[in-house]
Amino acid sequence: MSEDGADDQSGENGIAPTPEPPYYAVIFTSQRTDGDAGYSAMAERMVELARGMPGFLGIESVRGADGFGITVSYWRSEAEIGAWRDHAEHRVAQECGRSTWYRDYSVRVARVERTRESAGRASR
Amino acid sequence: MSEDGADDQSGENGIAPTPEPPYYAVIFTSQRTDGDAGYSAMAERMVELARGMPGFLGIESVRGADGFGITVSYWRSEAEIGAWRDHAEHRVAQECGRSTWYRDYSVRVARVERTRESAGRASR
Numbered sequence: 001m002s003e004d005g006a007d008d009q010s011g012e013n014g015i016a017p018t019p020e021p022p023y024y025a026v027i028f029t030s031q032r033t034d035g036d037a038g039y040s041a042m043a044e045r046m047v048e049l050a051r052g053m054p055g056f057l058g059i060e061s062v063r064g065a066d067g068f069g070i071t072v073s074y075w076r077s078e079a080e081i082g083a084w085r086d087h088a089e090h091r092v093a094q095e096c097g098r099s100t101w102y103r104d105y106s107v108r109v110a111r112v113e114r115t116r117e118s119a120g121r122a123s124r
Numbered sequence: 125m126s127e128d129g130a131d132d133q134s135g136e137n138g139i140a141p142t143p144e145p146p147y148y149a150v151i152f153t154s155q156r157t158d159g160d161a162g163y164s165a166m167a168e169r170m171v172e173l174a175r176g177m178p179g180f181l182g183i184e185s186v187r188g189a190d191g192f193g194i195t196v197s198y199w200r201s202e203a204e205i206g207a208w209r210d211h212a213e214h215r216v217a218q219e220c221g222r223s224t225w226y227r228d229y230s231v232r233v234a235r236v237e238r239t240r241e242s243a244g245r246a247s248r
Binding site for chain 1: 233
């Protein structure tokens with residue numbers, strides 16, 4: 001995800017099962033403005049779109065009652081993150097994010113190098 | 125952060141100002157068990173401890189009403205992440221996390237390679 005993200009409301013919560021590293025993470029941190037203004041519907045649509053993109057591995061997302069949220073999406077490669085960033089419908093959402101939905105945001109692209117999980121998840 | 129994290133309650137919310145990449149992120153995703161059982165106090169203490177560790181750059185944390193949370197802490201180097209992971213008091217917290225506070229968790233260590241921010245943050 002970049003200028004969008006699934007919130008508590010979208011039912012996307014949970015730890016994403018991801019493959020052995022290396023793979024990539026897009027860490028999207030944002031502070032929402034007040035009011036929905038079409039945000040929830042668009043966020044849900046963006047998750048749906050992202051899931052259909054080549055190289056999509058998973059997504060984790062939480063937003064607190066104060067409007068601060070973190071969405072981390074996982075991808076197979078940087079090139080596939082670029083394709084998602086440039087998707088036409090995603091571009092529109094990014095523009096609305098900048099103009100309307102987010103007071104502040106940060107996008108960090110990172111290469112996941114090591115992972116560790118609770119025992120119940122070890123076999124995934 | 126690893127087996128711990130500041131929640132909404134700790135007042136640690138907000139986008140962390142971080143330096144130019146490269147630097148490292150520890151993405152800690154978790155599902156809390158029910159009840160506090162000493163968790164809030166320990167989470168707050170861990171953030172305080174982490175802030176005092178060499179190489180600590182910042183932290184972002186959210187937990188939803190359903191107990192699912194994401195904490196991302198940022199570090200200058202992998203070695204400094206290792207020193208934090210091995211800190212004696214942090215080790216105790218990790219053990220309590222495994223035995224009591226978390227139903228499920230995942231730790232991912234990633235190298236931040238590129239960043240992008242909203243206009244108001246561009247100069248940081």
